[in-house]
Amino acid sequence: MAASKAAISPARREAFRILFEVERSGAHADDLLRSSRVDALSVADRGLCTALVLGVLRWQIRLDGMMRPLLAKPNVRLDIEVQTALRMGAFQLLFLERVPTHAAINESVEICKASGHSFAARMVNAVLRKAATWPKLSAWRLPGNLDAKALAEATAHPAWMVERWARFYGMVAAREICGHGQEQPDLVVRVVGRETEGDLTQKGIQLAAGGLLTAARTVIEGSLSAATLTDAAVRIQDEGSQLIGELAAAAVESPERILDCCAAPGGKTLILAERWPLAAITALELHPERCEALRRRVQADAEAAPEVYGWIAVVHGDAAGLNDAGLSVAGLDTDGVLEGPLDGFDLILVDVPCSGTGTLGRNPEIRHRLGAADLVRHHEQQCEILKSVLTYAARVTEPGKRVRVVYSTCSLEPEENQDVVAEVLSQVEGWRQVSLSEPISRMSELGRLTGTGREAIVQSLTAEGAMLLLPGMSVAGTGRKLETDGFFAALMERVV
Numbered sequence: 001m002a003a004s005k006a007a008i009s010p011a012r013r014e015a016f017r018i019l020f021e022v023e024r025s026g027a028h029a030d031d032l033l034r035s036s037r038v039d040a041l042s043v044a045d046r047g048l049c050t051a052l053v054l055g056v057l058r059w060q061i062r063l064d065g066m067m068r069p070l071l072a073k074p075n076v077r078l079d080i081e082v083q084t085a086l087r088m089g090a091f092q093l094l095f096l097e098r099v100p101t102h103a104a105i106n107e108s109v110e111i112c113k114a115s116g117h118s119f120a121a122r123m124v125n126a127v128l129r130k131a132a133t134w135p136k137l138s139a140w141r142l143p144g145n146l147d148a149k150a151l152a153e154a155t156a157h158p159a160w161m162v163e164r165w166a167r168f169y170g171m172v173a174a175r176e177i178c179g180h181g182q183e184q185p186d187l188v189v190r191v192v193g194r195e196t197e198g199d200l201t202q203k204g205i206q207l208a209a210g211g212l213l214t215a216a217r218t219v220i221e222g223s224l225s226a227a228t229l230t231d232a233a234v235r236i237q238d239e240g241s242q243l244i245g246e247l248a249a250a251a252v253e254s255p256e257r258i259l260d261c262c263a264a265p266g267g268k269t270l271i272l273a274e275r276w277p278l279a280a281i282t283a284l285e286l287h288p289e290r291c292e293a294l295r296r297r298v299q300a301d302a303e304a305a306p307e308v309y310g311w312i313a314v315v316h317g318d319a320a321g322l323n324d325a326g327l328s329v330a331g332l333d334t335d336g337v338l339e340g341p342l343d344g345f346d347l348i349l350v351d352v353p354c355s356g357t358g359t360l361g362r363n364p365e366i367r368h369r370l371g372a373a374d375l376v377r378h379h380e381q382q383c384e385i386l387k388s389v390l391t392y393a394a395r396v397t398e399p400g401k402r403v404r405v406v407y408s409t410c411s412l413e414p415e416e417n418q419d420v421v422a423e424v425l426s427q428v429e430g431w432r433q434v435s436l437s438e439p440i441s442r443m444s445e446l447g448r449l450t451g452t453g454r455e456a457i458v459q460s461l462t463a464e465g466a467m468l469l470l471p472g473m474s475v476a477g478t479g480r481k482l483e484t485d486g487f488f489a490a491l492m493e494r495v496v
């Protein structure tokens with residue numbers, strides 16, 4: 001329910017609306033923060049709104065744990081509106097140095113009333129007055145010597161998640177992952193076209209070199225509104241995600257036909273197009289709305305930077321059903337520019353839907369929704385997609401022709417990563433896993449990796465030659481930490 005009283009500042013009103021929606025409908029905060037409503041706020045209000053939304057979601061487990069004992073009935077589930085007003089108030093009191101105590105408390109009380117929950121206003125007021133006496137957490141530092149459960153509590157992560165990371169990757173890595181999950185990730189962009197960096201500087205946006213990739217830029221000053229993004233052909237995309245696109249692009253020396261199997265919103269499709277403007281790219285997406293949005297995006301980007309786009313066909317279809325249905329112009333809803341049959345691919349990217357546990361800094365709400373049982377569901381869906389793609393690719397490719405497939409996720413969970421690759425390779429004939437070292441060397445030779453980028457990737461290679469980027473990890477010999485989301489990529493090829 002919207003909170004609309006004038007006594008509530010626009011930033012807090014919008015933050016409340018987004019947090020309510022995230023909790024009620026399962027929407028992603030990141031999507032809602034990029035809406036035109038947020039764009040319409042002043043720069044300062046946009047900053048406060050973003051800090052409130054992401055901060056509350058990051059610290060929610062800890063905030064709830066601190067406030068629960070103050071409630072008359074600590075185990076009763078509060079209405080979302082009341083719970084959200086409490087979380088917003090407590091977050092401001094504990095983490096935001098420049099928000100006056102009275103503003104944090106009074107506006108939370110007003111939000112509670114304006115959302116139709118006047119009966120809870122006194123309780124919200126009393127709990128937040130108590131919270132105002134607690135020591136600030138804004139200079140938060142992780143204490144040493146924590147076990148996984150204590151680490152989870154200190155960093156507001158679910159214990160089951162942290163216990164798994166500690167088991168798979170060790171306590172040092174678990175600490176780094178959790179620490180990264182509590183920080184605001186860098187805003188990273190990819191600037192496409194020739195004069196756009198200069199355009200951005202004129203608009204007050206300052207960029208610095210990327211950490212891993214020479215084509216990436218970190219925004220160090222200024223605010224990117226939707227208008228800036230459209231005008232300047234600049235795309236917001238985490239560097240880890242850009243890296244997967246770059247790795248896929250470097251997996252085959254000179255691909256002519258590329259299939260991007262799970263393509264929307266299109267970040268990696270557009271990198272493939274940028275790197276191989278002469279290749280015919282088919283971007284497949286299951287969900288009609290996401291497919292339509294991708295089609296519009298491809299069109300807009302091609303108009304903004306025509307020199308880097310060749311042939312991209314956006315196709316609505318199911319990667320898990322490829323082997324039965326195949327890809328055909330007639331059977332699928334295409335953008336009408338297809339020529340010839342959709343087969344004979346030499347490069348395929350399978351960027352499957354996943355739990356997203358590598359992206360908790362950017363998408364903090366994932367930790368509140370995901371359960372251990374969801375990993376089983378993801379694993380089954382991922383195996384189904386990869387198996388369908390490998391079987392289909394082998395069937396439609398001429399004998400003797402090499403096909404390479406990059407499988408990727410933004411998950412840190414073995415069930416979604418190497419377990420999927422191993423299980424599917426044990427079920428299909430004629431495919432093997434190969435090391436990513438060759439595409440990495442190619443990227444290095446082409447000057448696409450920074451020194452830190454090369455170190456980070458080499459350090460992240462598994463025994464099978466897959467890559468697992470753990471967010472927050474220290475990059476050996478550079479004194480730097482990995483600032484990107486976590487990603488997994490594995491390369492497979494058809495045995496010829």
Ligand SMILES: C[S@@+](CC[C@H](N)C(=O)[O-])C[C@H]1O[C@@H](n2cnc3c(N)ncnc32)[C@H](O)[C@@H]1O
Nearest residue numbers: 262263264265266267268286318319320351353
């Ligand atoms: C991780 S996202 C892909 C991100 C994208 N590659 C990018 O870089 O922007 C996974 C996408 O796969 C789509 N998807 C899910 N199941 C699918 C299926 N069976 N076939 C095709 N696409 C699917 C989802 O709707 C979602 O858009």
